[in-house]
Amino acid sequence: MRLSTVILPIHRWSEGQKIWRRAEELGFHAAYTYDHLSWRSFREEPWFGSVPTLTAAAAATERLRLGTLVTSPNFRHPVTLAKELITLDDVSGGRVTLGIGAGGTGFDATAMGQEAWSPKERADRFAEFVPLLDELLREDATTREGTYYSAVEARNIPGCVQVPRVPFYVAATGPRGLRLVAEHGQGWVTYGDPKGPADVPVEQAPAVIAQQIGKLTAACEATGRDVATLEKVLLQGSTAEKPLQSLDAFVDWAGRYQELGITELVVHWPVPDSIFENDLGVFERIATEGLAQLG
Numbered sequence: 001m002r003l004s005t006v007i008l009p010i011h012r013w014s015e016g017q018k019i020w021r022r023a024e025e026l027g028f029h030a031a032y033t034y035d036h037l038s039w040r041s042f043r044e045e046p047w048f049g050s051v052p053t054l055t056a057a058a059a060a061t062e063r064l065r066l067g068t069l070v071t072s073p074n075f076r077h078p079v080t081l082a083k084e085l086i087t088l089d090d091v092s093g094g095r096v097t098l099g100i101g102a103g104g105t106g107f108d109a110t111a112m113g114q115e116a117w118s119p120k121e122r123a124d125r126f127a128e129f130v131p132l133l134d135e136l137l138r139e140d141a142t143t144r145e146g147t148y149y150s151a152v153e154a155r156n157i158p159g160c161v162q163v164p165r166v167p168f169y170v171a172a173t174g175p176r177g178l179r180l181v182a183e184h185g186q187g188w189v190t191y192g193d194p195k196g197p198a199d200v201p202v203e204q205a206p207a208v209i210a211q212q213i214g215k216l217t218a219a220c221e222a223t224g225r226d227v228a229t230l231e232k233v234l235l236q237g238s239t240a241e242k243p244l245q246s247l248d249a250f251v252d253w254a255g256r257y258q259e260l261g262i263t264e265l266v267v268h269w270p271v272p273d274s275i276f277e278n279d280l281g282v283f284e285r286i287a288t289e290g291l292a293q294l295g
Contacts, residue, residue, distance in 0.1 A: 001258050002029035003291050004266045006069055006235070008276070009033050009048040013056055016048075019269060020057040023064060026287040030065035031057065032099060032266060037075060038107045041275060051084045058092035065095045069235060069266065070171045070189060072103030073122075073129045075112055079154045082136035085166055086156055094161035099189055099233075100133075101171035102126035123176050124148070130170070130180050137165035169233055173212055178219035187231030187264075188216055191238040205239045206256050213261055233264040237276065243267070244278040250286045251293045258294060 005028050007019055023031040035050040054066050066088075071081065089096045102122045103109065109116045117125065128146045135151075136142050137160055142151045160166050169187035172178050173194055181188045193200045193208045200208060213232065220227040234257055236243060243253035244267060254265055267286070270278040 001254065001262065001291060001294065002264045003254075003287065004028050004030040004032065004065075004233075004264055005269050005287070006032050006034065006237075006266055007269045008039075008042070008271060009050055009053045010042060010046050010271070011048075012046070013048075013053075016053070017056065017060045020060050020064070023269070024061045026284055028064065028287060029264065030067060030097060030266075031061075032067045032069035032097075035068040035071040035076075035099075036106070036108050037111050040106065043107060051088060054096070055088055055091055058088065058095065063095075065097055066092055067097035067169070068099045069169075070099035070101040072101050072108070073125045073149075074103040074106075074108035076129075078129055078133040078136055078149050079151050082133055082154070082156055085137065086158075086160055089160045089162060089166050092161075096162070096166045097169055097187070098166050099169045099171065100130065101189070102177060123174070127176060127180065130168070130184050134165070134168070134184050169231065173215075175215070175219070178216050179223065181216065181230065182220045182223040182225045185230060187233055189233045189235060191235040193239070196238065200239060202240045205241055206260060209234065209257065209262070210260050231264055232262050233266060234262045235266045237268045244270075244283060244286065246282060247285055247289060247293070250290045254290060255294055 005023055007023065020031060033050050033053055038047050050068055057066055085098060105116050125148045128149050132144055132146065132149050132151060135144065136154060136156055140157050142154045144151050167186035168184055169189050170181040170185040171189035172181050190209060190212055192205055217227045241253060243250045268276040270276060270280050270283050
């Protein structure tokens with residue numbers, strides 16, 4: 001099992017770079033950031049772009065993997081996103097992972113003037129977005145016509161540093177999304193029950209993940225994929241669980257999900273006066289000692 005972190009893009013780089021470097025010093029496997037135009041309670045606060053932030057982080061670090069958790073079609077197009085990812089993969093020396101999901105109904109969904117998409121349209125768009133992005137990142141030139149997304153002789157030379165392309169970690173819980181994981185993903189991302197923490201008691205949270213892994217396994221079997229070839233990533237912070245309150249709480253939490261087959265845990269870097277407020281000293285101790293205590 002690996003431990004990674006999410007660093008929200010809320011800091012001016014004079015301060016933010018210190019956090020990304022510290023994440024590397026603490027030994028995190030990867031540091032991700034949210035790819036949003038703004039997000040929930042941070043809407044009236046500073047919020048910077050994910051790709052420029054990750055590019056700066058790539059220059060400020062040497063070993064740490066970097067990525068989005070997650071990018072969505074809400075304000076992205078595969079052609080332009082592919083070019084940015086190829087560039088970021090080059091700058092980082094092949095340390096990029098793309099977390100990608102269908103998107104939701106938050107601020108990103110209407111910031112460009114469009115009407116919010118229905119769940120069906122989001123799923124339809126995602127089903128076009130992922131295969132086209134996959135092709136764009138693998139091929140020197142791509143032409144494909146879709147209902148929502150097209151490419152006409154789109155060039156992506158020299159391609160990714162990572163072969164055949166940057167890894168895709170696909171966030172999904174429904175049948176269509178899980179099929180995309182099986183067909184295109186190198187990893188699967190979950191944050192727990194989509195209903196949210198108010199609807200799922202703490203003691204029931206692991207059962208939700210177990211059920212999702214069962215559905216993922218079925219989707220892989222249907223496409224001839226071995227589910228064991230997928231990384232299984234759990235993003236902390238969207239359930240009523242409190243694994244960052246103490247080292248013991250983390251070890252107990254991590255152990256439960258390790259038994260279920262989760263291979264990477266992602267915890268939020270503490271943000272004072274927010275829903276991600278936690279003691280930084282405890283957090284750093286979790287980063288350096290937590291996984292070692294799993295046995």
